[in-house]
Amino acid sequence: MHQTTTFKEKIRLFMIILIPILITQVSMYAMNFFDTIMSGQAGASDLAGVAIGSSLWVPVQMAIVGILMAMSPIVAQLTGAKEEAKIPFTVQQGIYLAIGLGIIVTVVGLFLIDPILSLMDLESRVQHVAKYYILTIGTGMIPLFVYNLIRSYIDGLGHTRISMAIVLVSLPVNILLNYIFIFGKFGVPEFGGIGAGIASALTFLVNLILSIWIVHYVRPFRDHRIFHKLVKPSVSEWASQLRIGIPIGFSIFFEVSIFSAVTFMLSAYSTNTIAAHQAAINFASFLYMIPLSIAMSLTIAVGFEVGAKRFRDARTYSYMGILSGIVIAFLAGGIIYLLDDQVASLYSDQAEVISLTKQFLYYAIFFQFADAVGAPVQGILRGYKDVNITFWMSLVSYWLIGLPSGWLFANYTGLDAFGYWLGLIVGLSAGAITLFGRMYYLQHKLAKGAAIK
Template identity: 70%
Template sequence: MYQTNTLKQKIKLFSAILIPILITQLSMYAMNFFDTVMSGNSGAEELAGVAIGSSLWVPISTGINGVLMAISPIVAQLIGARNDKNVPETVRQGIYLAVFLGIIVSIIAFLLLDPILNLMDLEERVRYVAKYYLITIGIGIIPLFIFNLIRCYIDALGQTRISMFIILIALPLNIAFNYMFIFGKFGAPELGGIGAGIASALTYWLVCGITVGIVYKVRPFADHKIFKQWTRPSIQAWWDQLKIGVPIGFSIFFEVSIFSAVTLFMSVYSTYTIAAHQAAINFASFIYMIPLSIATALTIAVGFEVGAKRIKDARTYSYMGIVSGVFIAIVAGFILLAFDDQIARLYNTNPEVVELTKHFIFYAIFFQFADAFGAPLQGSLRGYKDVNITFWMSLVSYWMIGLPSGWLLANYTDFGPYGYWMGLIIGLSAGAITLFGRMYYLQNKLLRKYATE
């Protein structure tokens, strides 16, 4: 990261940060994408099982990773304020916290997995696949959290190409693992959707090991000596990160979990409907990695400028990100509309599943517009370390507006299962509007504050 003086310089720097993050996020989600696509080609029951498993796994994993994302604005502001000496200990305590959270999540999952699945009206094979998909993917939960913590540290230094390099190595290996364990190739057992969980766990261990090795040996990370001067865990340091990370994590959890809640509500419909819903949501989520990447880049850029008390520059980055997100939403909408049949057939060739998937994709065109506007706003606010208000905004928008309206539309109108997707559109739109208002207020408040100093 470095100071910029013109809009052209800002666009150049922002692009240099964003493009590797974008490739990294798309590649990371591509693992889930290939899990879903390859499981679907193993059978509709396998796809539905992975859908249910993912609906439980993704909110938890992304929520915890959101908590760990606190390291990005903290490190970015330390670097912006030229306070590099406090960076290593901040990262070490973050690693301790990642391990602790991984253990807690594993214990809770062990106790609650069967009771939760038993509450759902699932076919026997779908329940079996969902259960063991979650058990196998859980083997890699601690290395996944460690990797994401260290990746946020790497990105906060502006070294986003490193994260891209690691994921580009891991992605083809993840596909190969999927091919082995889903379809029983190269001497591996044929496990269907459960094999996708094994493949993901192996990949998490792999990327964690590579990331630790790079931080240990490669400059500028090696200069911080993160793995050479271990200290004891500090509850106070954990609390400092959690004060920022918990609101971030819950904000992400509320947004992601509404999709998972919809998937769980879908369990009352046919296996084909569940499979079609999962296929459409999976591809739409793949596109969402673009505005999510913009959000991550904004957290770094805005955090750096705020740390240096250059509030006008931080504001410029914020609006750059919003404009980029809206432009991408327009392009993505045309892609979904023009290639709905081809997208549907990626997941399953059953004519009924394909037709249902195309219907769901139509609704995805609209809610991804709200996502593309709202995600950069969240990223910008994280750069300001303004996370508590956005937490409440997310709760109200997604769970008190979006989900109830979706349930009403699904059960009391002719929309049927598509009513839940209408609820997603309503909730995401409400969230985006309130986030914009919060960002506008905060920017003006800080401009006034620093104008008087």
């Protein structure tokens, strides 16, 4: 990261940060994308099982990753304030925190998986795949969390191409492992959808090994000597990071888990409906990687400028990012509308699943516009370290507005299962509007304070 003086320089620097993050996020989600597609080729029950397993696993994963994302604005602001000497201690404590959170989630998950699945009215094969998909992917939880902490540190310094390189190496590894474990190749038993969990866990380990090697040996990261001399764990530093990370993590959890809650409610419908819902939500989430990448880039750029107290520059980056998200939303919506047949056919060759998937995809078009504003604004607020208000806004928008309205649409109109998706659109839109209002208020408050000084 470096200071920019003209709008053209800001666009150039923003794109330098954004493009590698976008490639990284798309590649990381491509792992889940290929898990879903390849599991679907193994059968509708395997696709539905992975859908249920993902609906339980992904919100937990994203919540913890969100907590660890606090490292990006912390490092960005330290860099902007020219206090880089504090970075090694901060990153080491973040690694300890990632390991601790991984252990806690693993232990709790082992006790809860059976009771939760027993509450769902699932076919026996679907329940079997869901359970062991979660158990196998869960073995890679600690490597995943530590990798994401290291990645947030790397990205916070503005070296987003490094994260991109790591994922571009690991993606083909994940596809190969999926092929081996899902379909039983090279003497390995055929695991079906469960094999996707095994492949993902091994890929998480590959990512961790690559990231440690880079931080230890490659400049400028090796100059921080992160792994040369480990310090003792500091509970006070953990608390400091958690104060920023927990609101971020739970904001993400509220947004992601509402999709899981819908999957849970759709378990009362047929296996084909669950499979179609998962296929459509998988593709919509794949497109969501674009506004999410914009959000992550904004966290770094805004955090750097806020650390240097250049609030006007931070605001310029903010609106640049939001405008980019809106443009992308029109493009993404057009892709879904024009290529609905091709997209649906990627996930299944069963006529009913394809037909239902196409109907779900039409609702996904409207997701794009809510995410075009909501996701970038969340990234902006993280750059300001303004995370507590967004936590409450996310809770209200997604769980007190979105999910109840979806239940009403599904049960008291003719929309049936599609009513839940309409509720998702309502919740995401409410979140985008309230978050934008918070950003506008905060920026004007800071601008006014700077003018007084």
